[in-house]
Amino acid sequence: MPDLWEVRFHGRGGQGVVTASRILVESAFLEGKWGQSIPMFGAERRGAPVSAFARISSSEIRRHSQIYNPDVVAVFDPKILKVLDVSEGLKKNGLLIFNSVKGPEEFDFRGFRVAVVDASGIAIKLGLYFAGFPAVNTAMVGAIAKVTGMVSLNSVMNSIKANWSGRIGELNAEAARIAYNSIKVG
Amino acid sequence: MVKLIIPVSKPEEGAAGLTGIWRSFKPIIDQEKCKHCLMCWLYCPEGAIERIGEDKLTVKINYDYCKGCGICADICPFKAITMVREE
Amino acid sequence: MGVSKVLTGNYAVANAVKLAKVQVVAAYPITPQTTIVEKIAQFVENGELNAKYIRVESEHSAMAACIGASATGARAFTATSSHGLMYMSEVVWWAGLGKFPMVMAVVTRALAPPWSIWSEHNDVLAHRDCGWIIFFAEDNQEVLDLTIQSFRISEDEKVLQPVMVTLDAFILSHTATPVSIPNQSDVDGYLPPPGSRRLPFILDPANPLTHGNLAYPRNFMEFRYEIERSMGNARRIIVEAGREYGKITGRYYDSLIEPYRCSDADAVLICMGSSAGDAKDAVDILRDEGYNIGAVKLRTIRPFPYEELRDICRNKRIIGVVDRDYSFGFGGIMHGEIKSALSDLHIPVQGFIAGLGGRDIRVEDFIQMGRKLYHIIESGVGEFPPIWINLRREVFR
Structure with missing residues (x-):
């Protein structure tokens, strides 16, 4: 396992990529690790393609420059594929995680590993919506935890419950758990 | 002429890229109900509604740039535009 | 030793302001500063910070309100960035040249044109000559630590100058990392009680006075030299404040570099x-x-x-x-x-x-x-x- 994980999140404004990045860092922090949750802000609006980044390490990270060669890329909405190359800069044999009902073999990314989770389906089943749209971000963090092992499911569920109290917290933690157990790796 | 680097840009179609990707709901025009009042064309904040046909009174949505804001559907006096969830 | 939380640079500032028990906050929103004063407004609203929060119509008024608060002896804070700082500029000079203690967080951001919301230091450096102590923070921990220390430095009777804590747009302001937050009781012991400092003057309707009246050339230069004396003292007070801070947190800051x-x-x-x-x-x-x-x-x-x-x-x-x-x-x-x-x-x-x-x-x-x-x-x-x-x-x- 690398000592420094670098993750890039692609989604659309409103899907919660920035929150996902922070939940991942908070989960690592619960395990005594260090992290940086880095949003990428521009003139984006709801629905526009947005990205966020995270660094996770066992020791303090000093650098603040941007991430160019991530180990993991998580794509919250495959529609993004139409407008940009989500594998740009991804390390050789790096991991691509898609929110999709398709199978991993249906994504054509040579030189990388592909994993797929139906985060939208999980959110819809649990009734998790944000501004009318399926809230997929907590499921995606659960999926990342499973395929990378950089944080445990327990930490992810705990940090989710620390962010949202009561039933919303429970449901989002459940979304992470279902994603953790159902992600398919190609 | 001297080449200068100055922060000037001109309005042009697609200057912000294919903003159709932003859409979560898609406006669909029912041409049967449309009375060609052009309110949707007037109100579209993105200029994403085109006037076509010989008399330029038929409206057509350019889905490459329509962000799916729904203002056209809201303003249409004849309820000829419905918002449909994107696939 | 307090608790640790994953915080953005902006929330680190807001937490420091809460711990410092600031009494008056006057601010106007601007990207990428807004979440500082948003968070403080939340602290005030839910009763975690007992402060007067003044919603003003511009940055110029925000600083003017902070000067007024400082003149009455209250602990004052504001935050801004880029064009907000430039719009505030006239009164930023007034605060520094008038020796009004206060703390301002500035999120560094480029000036337009072309329009930009990202980091550059020209906004702060345009204000390097106006009698403010100016800190640059490296990370979110330093942002929080400097903000707390700044109240002590600013209000020290040998200094009595305003302090700017600057943090880079997005790189710190919106990036979240673990930050150690000291205990309230430790900060209470480290900072003088708010409003308690001995000012050379206090604005009080019962005892009217004029501040900043006309100074003829034969009197003027001494006011300037007095500010330079305070800046000289600040070198030592900053180091002292950094060392004392280490005693409550284990994080010692004992040099200007x-x-x-x-x-x-x-x-x-x-x-x-x-x-x-x-x-x-x-x-x-x-x-x-x-x-x-x-x-x-x-x-x-x-x-x-x-x-x-x-x-x-x-x-x-x-x-x-x-x-x-x-x-x-x-x-x-x-x-x-x-x-x-x-x-x-x-x-x-x-x-x-x-x-x-x-x-x-x-x-x-x-x-x-x-x-x-x-x-x-x-x-x-x-x-x-x-x-x-x-x-x-x-x-x-």
Whole structure:
């Protein structure tokens, strides 16, 4: 396992990529690790393609420059594929995680590993919506935890419950758990 | 002429890229109900509604740039535009 | 020792303001500062901070309200960025020249045109001459620590000047990292009780006075010299405040600069703000390659760390200064200041311009700068005009 994980999140404004990045860092922090949750802000609006980044390490990270060669890329909405190359800069044999009902073999990314989770389906089943749209971000963090092992499911569920109290917290933690157990790796 | 680097840009179609990707709901025009009042064309904040046909009174949505804001559907006096969830 | 939380730089400021029990907050929103005053407003609204929150119609009024609050002896805070700071500018000078203690967080952001929301230091450096103590923070922990220390420094009777804590747009303001938050009781013991400091005057309707009245030329210069005396005192008070802070948190700040692997270095790269960590990572890599290099982070630019820099640079063969700012028709602002401070040491001081308008300054960029310094030493060519890092020269062809 690398000592420094670098993750890039692609989604659309409103899907919660920035929150996902922070939940991942908070989960690592619960395990005594260090992290940086880095949003990428521009003139984006709801629905526009947005990205966020995270660094996770066992020791303090000093650098603040941007991430160019991530180990993991998580794509919250495959529609993004139409407008940009989500594998740009991804390390050789790096991991691509898609929110999709398709199978991993249906994504054509040579030189990388592909994993797929139906985060939208999980959110819809649990009734998790944000501004009318399926809230997929907590499921995606659960999926990342499973395929990378950089944080445990327990930490992810705990940090989710620390962010949202009561039933919303429970449901989002459940979304992470279902994603953790159902992600398919190609 | 001297080449200068100055922060000037001109309005042009697609200057912000294919903003159709932003859409979560898609406006669909029912041409049967449309009375060609052009309110949707007037109100579209993105200029994403085109006037076509010989008399330029038929409206057509350019889905490459329509962000799916729904203002056209809201303003249409004849309820000829419905918002449909994107696939 | 308090608790640790994952916080953005902006929330680190807001938490520090809460711990400092600020009494008056007057602010106007601007990206990327807004979440500082949003969070403080939330603290006030839910009763965690007992402060008067004044919603003003502009940054100019925000600072004017803070000056008024400070004049009554209250502990005041505001935050702004870029164009907000420029709009506030007239009263920023009034606060500094009038010796009004307060703390302002400035999220560094480029001035337009062209429009930008990303980091550059020109907004802050345009205010380097107005009697404010100016800190640059490297990371979110330092943001929180400096904000707390700043109230103590500002209100010290030997200082009584306002303090700016600056943090880089998005790189710190919106990036979340673990931050250790001290206990309220420790901060209560560290800072004087709010509103308790002995001011040379207090604005009080029962005892009317005029502040800042007309001063004829025969009286004027002494007011200026008094501010310079306070800045001189601030050098010592900042170090004292940093040491005392270490006693409650374990994090000691005992100099106006932070040297990294400098003692045996031939070459030193000087920078400030959020790129300092990248510079340190570059130093480690260059050391492994056999370069004897170190880095210095400027923690304050006012008061200027004159003695500290001269001590570190005295025996070096070359100094590099990285400016995320520019003075047109001159060069990097800090480059000019540092070159002037070291002038009699006869060491080449190479300027680098990097990161304007938020362009990323990567570890590799610092490595290139370090190698360039060695190239200058070894070739004996002397220093070049300021080198613009990652300038897209093809644009000009």
